[in-house]
Amino acid sequence: MKQHFRETRPDVFIGIDSPDFTLNIEADLKSAGIKTVHYVSPSVWAWRQGRIKTIARAVDLMLTLLPFEAAFYEANQVPVRFVGHPLADEFPLEDQRISARETLGLTNSELILAVLPGSRGGEVGHLAPTFLDTIDWLLERLPDLKVLIPAASPERREQLEKLLANRSTSAQLLDGQSREVMAAADVVLMASGTTTLEAMLLKRPMVVAYRMGSLSYKILSRLVKTPHISLPNLLAAKALVPEIIQDDVRPDVLGPLLLERLQGGSEVDELKARFAQMHRDIALNASDSAAEAVWQLAEASAHG
Numbered sequence: 001m002k003q004h005f006r007e008t009r010p011d012v013f014i015g016i017d018s019p020d021f022t023l024n025i026e027a028d029l030k031s032a033g034i035k036t037v038h039y040v041s042p043s044v045w046a047w048r049q050g051r052i053k054t055i056a057r058a059v060d061l062m063l064t065l066l067p068f069e070a071a072f073y074e075a076n077q078v079p080v081r082f083v084g085h086p087l088a089d090e091f092p093l094e095d096q097r098i099s100a101r102e103t104l105g106l107t108n109s110e111l112i113l114a115v116l117p118g119s120r121g122g123e124v125g126h127l128a129p130t131f132l133d134t135i136d137w138l139l140e141r142l143p144d145l146k147v148l149i150p151a152a153s154p155e156r157r158e159q160l161e162k163l164l165a166n167r168s169t170s171a172q173l174l175d176g177q178s179r180e181v182m183a184a185a186d187v188v189l190m191a192s193g194t195t196t197l198e199a200m201l202l203k204r205p206m207v208v209a210y211r212m213g214s215l216s217y218k219i220l221s222r223l224v225k226t227p228h229i230s231l232p233n234l235l236a237a238k239a240l241v242p243e244i245i246q247d248d249v250r251p252d253v254l255g256p257l258l259l260e261r262l263q264g265g266s267e268v269d270e271l272k273a274r275f276a277q278m279h280r281d282i283a284l285n286a287s288d289s290a291a292e293a294v295w296q297l298a299e300a301s302a303h304g
Contacts, residue, residue: 084284
């Protein structure tokens with residue numbers, strides 16, 4: 001592949017994600033005088049920050065989806081352009097609560113909690129039992145609360161069904177439809193991951209949790225260099241939403257945080273307004289912005 005591009009000499013080579021694969025190609029082509037662009041930054045700002053030297057040698061331009069990523073590259077003198085996040089272009093700026101409830105056959109008066117324990121088996125295994133205990137804690141205090149759990153896949157549905165079979169927890173399992181469920185909910189309890197960005201784009205208050213094996217946690221806690229784990233907090237550079245990690249993932253911790261948000265109030269309204277502004281900040285028509293940045297690099301190269 002490298003030899004092919006060295007011989008055909010494209011105006012620009014664009015590597016998309018998959019950094020362990022594409023950065024190697026980009027470094028080789030850049031050394032041969034071919035302009036290189038990398039689209040979708042690896043999480044170098046969070047861990048293995050020494051990779052920035054490899055990236056600097058490999059790319060003429062890094063295109064990032066999030067503004068704090070661009071700030072990291074600027075601080076390390078790597079040419080960068082923040083182009084916005086494609087998800088932000090997909091989600092309407094307006095609140096979708098009413099339409100989502102209509103889609104799911106829910107009334108506007110119902111108090112709804114969405115619970116998303118993750119998309120991988122390990123995540124669900126670590127989080128779902130405690131999430132179900134937390135649901136029981138909440139239902140003792142809010143007996144009319146409706147709980148929806150969208151299963152990320154048939155395998156996760158089967159896993160959740162087995163967990164629910166041995167208990168009396170009142171919760172409705174759905175196949176997929178995580179976006180509709182989050183949009184319809186008053187509050188979301190969820191695993192850390194990309195879905196926290198989706199919840200933010202839907203302007204939903206949330207409580208984020210993450211738990212892993214003790215050895216994995218000890219290793220990662222030494223490698224990760226960021227103060228937050230959820231994308232809303234990383235974007236805001238402050239703790240907008242609660243992040244509960246490892247041994248603190250317990251019903252007596254999660255329950256009160258969820259109860260406070262389910263009861264609403266001015267702080268919840270302020271959070272939704274902040275999320276709306278953050279949505280606007282990263283909705284830059286990402287595809288067009290990325291194409292423009294690549295075109296400008298190609299033009300500069302042609303006239304350089």
